[in-house]
Amino acid sequence: MEIGYKIKALRERKNITRKHVALELGMTEEGYAKIECNEVDLNTEKLLKISQIIDVTLTDFFKNECSIVNNQHDFKDQSKAQGIVINHLPEKYIETLQDLVSSQKREIDNQKKEIEFLKIENESQKKEIEFLKIENESQKKEIELLIK
Numbered sequence: 001m002e003i004g005y006k007i008k009a010l011r012e013r014k015n016i017t018r019k020h021v022a023l024e025l026g027m028t029e030e031g032y033a034k035i036e037c038n039e040v041d042l043n044t045e046k047l048l049k050i051s052q053i054i055d056v057t058l059t060d061f062f063k064n065e066c067s068i069v070n071n072q073h074d075f076k077d078q079s080k081a082q083g084i085v086i087n088h089l090p091e092k093y094i095e096t097l098q099d100l101v102s103s104q105k106r107e108i109d110n111q112k113k114e115i116e117f118l119k120i121e122n123e124s125q126k127k128e129i130e131f132l133k134i135e136n137e138s139q140k141k142e143i144e145l146l147i148k
Helices: 003-013 018-025 029-036 044-053 091-147
Strands: 066-070 083-087
Touching (some): 003 029, 018 029, 018 044
Antiparallel strands (some): 066 083
C-alpha cells in the first residue's frame, strides 16, 4: 500500500476530516488530497507533522509493509527466536525513514547539548545563590553592628 493511501485510511479510522489535516498543515484541502492520492512526493517533515495531526506513530504508516519470517519454530520463548525480515518497503520510504531517524538523532544530540548547558547554568546559579547568602549574612552583621 502506498503511503498516501495509508495516511487516508488512518485519518479516516480516527474520524479526522481531510479539511482539518489540510488546515493544520497550512495547505489547501485539494493540495492535501494529492498527498492521500500519492500524486506528490511527501517530505520527511510533512510526514512527521501528519502523524502528529492524526495522532499515530510514523511506524503506523509502514505497518503491514514488511513481515518477519520465523526460521526457528522450536523455541518456547519467542523472544529468543531468530528470524529474517523480508522487506517490502519501496526505496523512497526507506530513505524517508532513514531521514527521520537522522533528524531525530540530531534533535537528541541538540537536546543533550542543551541539557549540559542547563546543568552548567544551574551550577553557576547555585554558586551565585551561595555568594548572595554570604553577602546577605555579611550585610546582616554590618546592620547589627550599626544598630549597636
